[in-house]
Amino acid sequence: MTMSATAHSDATLQVANAWQRQISLRRLYTILGIGLLLAATLSSMWFADEANAGHFWDRLPHILDFLSWLIPKDWNDVWRALFDIASPHDTGTQEFNFPLGRVYVWGGFYIPEYFELMLTTLNVALVSTFIGFIFAVPFSFIAARNLTPHPVLRLVVKRFMELLRAFPEIVIAGLFAAIVSTGPIAAIIAIGLHSIGALGKLFYEINENIDMRAEEGLRAVGGNWFERVRFADLPQVLPNFMSYTLLRVEINVRASTIIGAVGGGGIGEELKLSISRGFGAKTLALVLLLFTTIFIVDQFSAWLRRKLVGEQAFLMSA
Template sequence: MISIMSEIFIENHNQKLKDLIFKRRLWNIFIIISLLIAVLLSSSIIDINSSRLLNGLPRLGDYISQILPSLDSSSLFLDSNKEGSIAYWYFNLPKYLKLLFETFNMALLATIIGSSIALLLSFLSAKNTAPNSFIYFMTRRTLEFFRGVPEIIFAILFVWALGIGPIAGIIAMTLHTTGSLGKLFSEVHENSDIKPREALKASGGNWPSEMKFGLLPQVLPNLISYTLLRFEINIRASTILGFVGAGGIGQELYLVINFNYYEEVSAIILLIILTVISIDLLSEYLRKNVIEVDNVR
């Protein structure tokens, strides 16, 4: 009797498993077909021309070959007066380094100011820390506005208002950093443990002391990690903002592209890539070896 019941149970279980697998396969097929339809509709709306795309790829290769430097192995390490040397390729290196330093400072300043404002607003935009629903609603909408407008749009507006220079880029990145980090910080607050704050409140602590002593110590590693990640993003963004006159190395890159100074284009792009890689590696090291260790402790 028991063996018969076991067989029935196993048979029912196998049948349910087969039905579940069948339903999942149907769902996967539906998702794939939906994605294909969406891609086809999007392609028809934006008028993607495959022949135009294929014809344009060789021109891209031609441009890349034009911007590559004409280095000569026999004169590679000679001075800047000798064509074919690295020094000749980077004859404008002091200017590039100065602009890279300006780009770095733009991103750093925007990250520091933006993350500081985001931290203050995050307490007001998290459900479990906002003083009331009205402040929560208004702060959330403000952060959405800062986050929803791309940095380059802000940069164009401030370049028009303040003139060409790094100040417009700094303000643009600061606003977008505030919106992005404000959302991330508030989500970290909402996932925090409420017990330390409840203990402070029960012992007579006010709202600022609850945030400072009950919330910040447990969320600080995540906040620093997000801030470092945003700094990496701002380094790349500050390069792009230079194309609209917001200062930094991007503005010089825009000029050399317009004047067809091909070898200078490749020199600047290589410096930007090396700078971004270096900052990414440093940021990754800090997150893994400093922040995570403190978090474990």
């Protein structure tokens, strides 16, 4: 009995020592990794300083100087720029020509220019997300290992989706801008293609973790592949599909803003011009509208995800 207890104690001590050695080794690797990362960062900054004619380190203290021109003489000009109201400081230049951007709808009723541009950006994001969802859903079922037994077909679909998401949206937009000209159409195509690849990957990973009992039941009664996907698989994964799609809407709003800055239309193009020309009130109005819109989209998406997935999914277990 004593020998058994002693052997058990020795085994426990060996396990504890092995665990401590493993922890020490991981700490060493972590320290080495951080050290290498810092060395690479400092080396890159040194190279940038040597290669930059303006000298990176010399200009670093002035990094926030550009904020000085963002401070308007009259803070009310921010609201005037946002709602296209004439400014008393108008000198005939483009800096204060707020009313010229109005989009008249009926009689004297108008939509402020920046709101109309923001709607264009939102439309690009929504349409491109819809395109991504429509194509990503069938691709995800074909790419799932447990749902499609044909390895060649799975391989082709997976590689195709990888190709779609391999390039940034701005690169794809530049390519299609040369074909269909600049504007929202090129932005929709670029973001839509990228959304197919991104959503398709997320969706097929969800599909590979579904409960296969419903699938096996339909297979046993003679259901074909389309019937099994429609009635056994899709109902299980649709709430998660919608959750990821709503998240993608938020991402695409930001992407459409960035693409707009390079000719994709919408609020991004106007923001780029405002910053490059040093129009402080206009820039702050655009940033305020963009931030508010993204905040609203984020909150609405979170609320809708809770409704689709269920409140219990967001509660901590007791």
